[in-house]
Amino acid sequence: MKSTSYDIVKWPGLIRDFLLGSMGLLCIGFAIHSAVNEKLQAAGTLFTAGLLLCLFSSLARFESIKGLGIEAKMVALSEKLNEADQLLGHMRNMVGLMADTSFQIIGNLGRWDAEIPKAAMLKIVGNFHELLTSLGEPAEVIEKKLEPWHLSNERDLVYPIHGALHKFVQFQNQVLTEQAREAPQGDATIRGQSVSDLFDRNVDFLRRVDKLINSEIDEFPEGVDRLIRDSDVGTNEDLLWLRRQLEGPLEELRYYLKHKSFKDKGAWLARPYAWEIAMDFTSLSHPIAKLR
Template identity: 25%
Template sequence: MRDGSNAEESWLAAAINALLALLGTCLLARGVWLGFIVDENAMAMTYLGAGLLFLFAATLDRFKALKGMGVELQMREFDQKIGQADAILAQLKRLAELSGASLLELAAGTGRWDGAPSPLASYELSRSVKGMLESLGSTSLVVRRALVPWARSACIDAIGPVVGQYAEAVFRHYWEMHRRFVAAFSDADPNDPDQQAAKEAARQRVDEVLSYCRPVRDRGVADWSLESTPSRLRELVDSAPAFVPKDALDELRQQANLWGPELEYLARELDFRDKESWFAKLAATRIG
């Protein structure tokens, strides 16, 4: 029944449009005849205006359809933009929540012995930041720049004490050598060339130990970049002088072999390969 009504309405609209088009054409023809043949310009303009008006009325439905299509297309694009904006706003809201929680945690812990976030909390925060930046369409370079400080901090916390203990062992060896040097040459005859030569040779050996261990102890891994840490740790083992105590060098070599692959993975992927080992290592470092 409804289809029949629509068909009747369409037929009636088509008939009306045809009638309007016919009247418009006749009026235009009359206007042209009056203007060019009879030379009645005033009357011709009236007929021409009326004819154009009737023709426009006959085609009004088409203009409405075109306008409707354009508006529908614009509305569809507008809805898509609104959807994208809603997604971005949701991500920014999550980022604001994450930043606010982190700032409050850091502020609450400032000045307290355990104020720094736990290794697990720091790791989870790094994963949240990584996921948030990736969901916002950040480039891999931007994501890496954001995560490098966290990764380098974890690297320093884990390896710094290892290098520090090695430096302290070498420094204790230096002080033992220095004590022996003082005991051996405190009564050396300044006029005896042989004794003075032996004293100078012993002093050079002691100074050599000091010149090696002091930079390692004072700087540690503070000037090591994240990417260079694995190679510099290995270099510290391979280039150790002969005077380094064997037990100290063996311990450093063992730690380098154990943590070398982990450090390389961290520098490359900005993630922990063996998470449980990292958490245990970092927690033990803080307790120590």
């Protein structure tokens, strides 16, 4: 049906070209007749008019026609019109995408304790990426525009690790408190170390954790590994357990930092924005851990 309607639309143009060509040939015929009868001025005028009519009847078939001071570039004009149509299409896509984003913000962030669903955010970012690519934006320019999105995701992967480290130190403080309570009266040491010094050690560990989260995110995974490796907070068993708890989240963060994409998109979508790493201290050998 589409090709039929298109052919019908072309008929007026075909009739016009036929009439112009016929008139052109008729003028050339009269020009020859006038030349035979020695009417050279009339013959020249008729021949020029006939030539122009024939040229205009076939103008759409030529990229460039030069003659008698007339120049037409129909193909170039057609290409410009096609570019304009494509630009209008991109503009329509942009308006639709901005409308989707605006309605997501109005519908979700306009309420208390509300947020744009992860799946919707992922779709919006994907549509932006496709639109910028279709507009001819270089890949590095697109990634530059997506930096705020990547930074937000990286922070979402960092904060649970930060929270887990805090939980670990809180548990160690509880262990110290219980050990100090069970120590002989007047003895302010645990395994030869001052209880006060041990608490200061834990505070220093937390200070270094907070310093890490305020540094460059690219350095965070290695900083956490180094912090646990060099630490003496708790026993070696405790630190080995902590490293195992953080192994998966740290690997996920490293993957995103390198590829700017999620290692397991399904797992990321299934988690809430503010998620926490489960810390099951009951597997540790401390008596207090069995009470948690």
